[in-house]
Structure formats: C-alpha cells, structure tokens
Amino acid sequence: MAKLKLRVNGEDAEVEAKETALLLDVLREGLQMTGAKRGCETSHCGACTVLLNGAAVHSCVVLAARCEGKEITTVEGLSQGGALNRLQRLFLKHGALQCGYCTPGMLMAATALLRRNPHPALEEIKTGLDGNLCRCTGYTAIFDAIRAYAAGELEKI
Amino acid sequence: MDRKLIRPGSIEDVLSEREKYGKDALPIAGGQSLLVLLRNKLIDPIALIDLENVRELHRLETEADTLSIGAMTTIHALSSSPDVRRAAPVLGQAASKVGSTAIRNLGTIGGNLCHNELGADLPPALLALNGVAEVRSKKGARKVPLGQFFRGYFETVVGPEELLCRVDLPKLPANASGIYLKHAISSEDLAIVGVAVILVPDGKKPRSVRDIRIALGGVAPVPFRAAKAESAIGGAALSAEAIREAGEIAASEAEPMTDPHGSAEYRRKMIKVLVRRAITTAIEQAERSSNGQA
Numbered sequence: 001m002a003k004l005k006l007r008v009n010g011e012d013a014e015v016e017a018k019e020t021a022l023l024l025d026v027l028r029e030g031l032q033m034t035g036a037k038r039g040c041e042t043s044h045c046g047a048c049t050v051l052l053n054g055a056a057v058h059s060c061v062v063l064a065a066r067c068e069g070k071e072i073t074t075v076e077g078l079s080q081g082g083a084l085n086r087l088q089r090l091f092l093k094h095g096a097l098q099c100g101y102c103t104p105g106m107l108m109a110a111t112a113l114l115r116r117n118p119h120p121a122l123e124e125i126k127t128g129l130d131g132n133l134c135r136c137t138g139y140t141a142i143f144d145a146i147r148a149y150a151a152g153e154l155e156k157i
Numbered sequence: 158m159d160r161k162l163i164r165p166g167s168i169e170d171v172l173s174e175r176e177k178y179g180k181d182a183l184p185i186a187g188g189q190s191l192l193v194l195l196r197n198k199l200i201d202p203i204a205l206i207d208l209e210n211v212r213e214l215h216r217l218e219t220e221a222d223t224l225s226i227g228a229m230t231t232i233h234a235l236s237s238s239p240d241v242r243r244a245a246p247v248l249g250q251a252a253s254k255v256g257s258t259a260i261r262n263l264g265t266i267g268g269n270l271c272h273n274e275l276g277a278d279l280p281p282a283l284l285a286l287n288g289v290a291e292v293r294s295k296k297g298a299r300k301v302p303l304g305q306f307f308r309g310y311f312e313t314v315v316g317p318e319e320l321l322c323r324v325d326l327p328k329l330p331a332n333a334s335g336i337y338l339k340h341a342i343s344s345e346d347l348a349i350v351g352v353a354v355i356l357v358p359d360g361k362k363p364r365s366v367r368d369i370r371i372a373l374g375g376v377a378p379v380p381f382r383a384a385k386a387e388s389a390i391g392g393a394a395l396s397a398e399a400i401r402e403a404g405e406i407a408a409s410e411a412e413p414m415t416d417p418h419g420s421a422e423y424r425r426k427m428i429k430v431l432v433r434r435a436i437t438t439a440i441e442q443a444e445r446s447s448n449g450q451a
Contacts, residue, residue, distance in 0.1 A: 002162075019160065042197070052262075055262040056262060057263055061192040063185070113258075131258050132257075
C-alpha cells in the first residue's frame with residue numbers, strides 16, 4: 001500500500017491505495033467521489049473522464065500514483081457554491097441527458113474542449129467528445145448544449 | 158501480493174530494473190493499452206516500471222537532419238507539434254487518428270509501437286518515414302529500422318532487458334508529399350486497413366516519382382512496407398492504370414485475417430481502394446505544391 005497525496009478540485013487529499021491503483025478506483029472508493037462513473041473500464045466509453053492538468057483522460061486507465069503533483073478535476077468540481085455551472089445548466093435546458101450515466105464524462109470532455117477552444121466548430125466538438133459514448137443516443141442535444149455555451153447562451157434554473 | 162510500482166528517474170535506472178526483473182516487470186508508458194490488459198488479467202507482472210519521470214524519453218527535437226522522438230512523446234504532442242507537421246506531416250495525420258482525445262492525451266509513440274496491436278495507426282506512417290528505433294539495454298544501444306522491429310501480433314524485437322528509447326526519422330526531400338488513410342468502423346477504433354504513402358516526385362517529368370513508399374497496417378501479423386507494389390510503380394509514369402495496379406499488388410502482399418471488424422477478403426478489397434486513393438492524393442498534393450499553390 002502507498003499513501004498518495006492528490007489534489008482534487010482544488011483541495012488536497014490523502015488516501016491509502018495499492019501502488020498500482022487506478023485513479024478511478026481511488027476517486028470512487030478511496031475518496032468517496034462517485035461523480036466519475038465506472039463504465040467499460042477499458043478506455044472506450046468515457047464515463048470515467050476527469051481532467052488531469054486540464055486535459056481529458058479516462059481515469060480507468062490512469063495510475064493514481066502518477067497524479068501526485070497534478071491538478072485533478074472531477075464533475076464534483078464544476079458546480080460553484082453548490083449551484084450547477086452554466087455548462088451544466090445548458091445540458092439541462094437542451095435535454096442533453098437521458099439516463100445521465102455518461103453525463104459526468106461528457107461534461108468533463110466538453111469542459112476540456114471549451115477551455116482549449118472557446119468557440120469550437122461542430123466537427124471540433126465531435127472530435128473533443130470522441131472518447132465519450134452515450135447509449136441513449138443523445139449526441140445531438142449534447143452538441144447543442146456545448147454550442148449554446150460557446151455562443152454565450154445563459155440559462156437560469 | 159500487491160503489484161509494485163517502480164518509478165526510475167533515468168534510462169540507466171530503468172535498464173537496471175529491466176535487467177533485475179526481466180519478463181516479470183513491464184515498462185509502462187502512457188498505460189492506455191497496458192492497464193486494460195492488466196484489468197482483463199491478460200498479463201500479471203510482479204511490477205510496473207513507470208517511465209514518466211525519465212525526462213530524456215520525453216524529448217522531441219530536430220538534430221541535424223533527423224527528427225528524434227522520445228518514446229514517451231504523447232500521441233497528442235505528435236498531432237500538434239509544429240516540428241512534426243513540418244518534417245513528417247504523415248505522422249501528424251496518423252497521430253490525430255489514434256483512438257480518442259483522452260487516449261491521445263496520455264498514449265505515447267513508444268507504447269503504440271511496443272504494444273504492436275493490429276491496426277495501430279502510427280506504425281504505417283513511421284515505416285513510410287523510414288523510422289529507426291533506438292533500443293537500449295545495459296549492454297548497449299542498437300538501432301533497429303522499423304521494418305525489422307515488429308515480430309508478430311503484439312510482439313516486437315524489444316527483449317525483456319531492453320527499452321525502446323526513441324524513434325529517429327530521417328529528413329524527407331523538400332518536395333516530398335504523403336498521406337495516411339484509415340479505414341475503420343468508428344473513429345476511435347483501430348484501423349481495419351491503414352495506409353501510409355510518401356512519394357518524392359521526379360521534379361522534371363510530370364507524374365513521375367523518384368521514390369515511393371507504401372506502408373500497410375491492420376492487414377498482416379505485423380505492419381509492413383508493400384515492397385513489390387513500390388518497385389512496380391517506382392520510376393514509371395503514374396497513370397491511373399499503374400496506380401490501380403499498385404493497389405492490386407499491395408493487396409496481394411498482405412496476409413489479412415478475418416475478425417469481427419472485417420473479413421480477410423474485405424480487407425484485401427479495401428487495401429486496393431485505399432492504396433489507389435492515397436497515391437492519387439499524394440500526387441495531387443505534390444503537383445499543387447510544385448505549382449506553388451500549397
């Protein structure tokens with residue numbers, strides 16, 4: 001076992017884990033942060049997507065030990081003062097989720113994309129989300145929500 | 158017992174661990190394939206040797222006329238590097254087609270080559286670029302042209318005491334053009350057929366080439382150069398008929414297998430189509446740039 005010092009959503013956390021533990025397991029079981037979802041566990045579906053130093057990664061194929069000294073952002077880190085952020089509210093407005101299981105991953109991939117490229121073209125949105133599957137076939141609404149965000153659309157809930 | 162994670166800070170230290178553990182420990186680069194194999198219990202090493210802290214492996218630099226790419230260079234870095242775009246655009250194209258954004262962010266050139274999965278995108282591009290691997294062990298370094306690097310499905314010449322440290326790409330002539338085409342079911346899949354073509358136009362005679370390189374992935378136990386197709390077409394004027402024939406010959410050089418993604422017969426058919434398209438596109442590119450329209 002190893003003691004890991006991680007920085008998650010701007011806060012320092014210490015957690016005991018196996019030396020080769022995966023980030024997804026450490027987040028969900030060690031830190032009780034269940035926002036990142038366990039999906040395929042083979043780096044296909046993207047339900048476990050988090051940001052590592054701002055880049056979208058599948059936390060099911062990341063060694064937690066490698067994340068020491070880096071900034072980890074999970075979906076729990078998006079809300080501000082307990083309120084959903086604008087991207088999250090636009091996902092609601094545009095009906096960008098059905099069952100919701102892919103949503104945390106979609107939000108994180110979209111967040112990485114929008115930070116890097118605040119005004120993505122539709123093709124760029126598709127590439128930015130190419131590591132995230134939605135089995136309710138809600139892609140169009142997801143793209144709409146992200147385009148609305150880029151266009152500066154506001155939404156109150 | 159829990160698996161160990163060893164985190165050396167230099168190539169020398171990695172090689173010491175390689176010598177000590179041999180087959181019982183595996184180097185981990187980006188981990189995008191290896192951690193899936195572990196999870197599925199297809200491998201069970203005593204320890205992982207983490208390469209992330211070895212700075213030398215992260216270098217991407219141009220030395221003299223060679224683009225030198227450290228094994229830990231990420232696929233994302235390859236697809237966004239101005240050096241790669243300038244010196245080896247075919248590699249940048251192939252990199253942008255690997256897996257998904259998240260996989261490209263962590264996956265590495267070294268991992269991609271050493272894993273040698275059927276249909277990987279980088280090997281055809283690197284073969285067409287005449288890439289040379291530097292493989293090191295405690296006993297010394299050896300240079301392995303990539304044409305001799307791949308051994309079989311998931312196998313390469315890198316031994317249990319060795320480490321792939323970098324890939325060197327010799328400079329292409331200024332008028333060279335090239336393209337990587339990928340045929341896959343979905344964008345994040347491996348290639349059913351991947352074709353990289355690089356050609357160097359004759360410069361004097363229109364539609365003639367001084368050098369043509371055709372590399373294929375996904376259609377044989379190892380990615381390879383279609384040498385017969387290359388020599389059949391090299392030097393000749395590239396008529397539509399000659400290009401079509403090159404595709405036929407390349408397809409006959411492949412040893413495709415049938416799997417859930419496509420039958421062997423389908424793969425052969427797609428080689429013909431993709432080789433023809435790739436050569437045609439590369440010629441058009443070369444003609445555009447010689448007319449100053451690039």
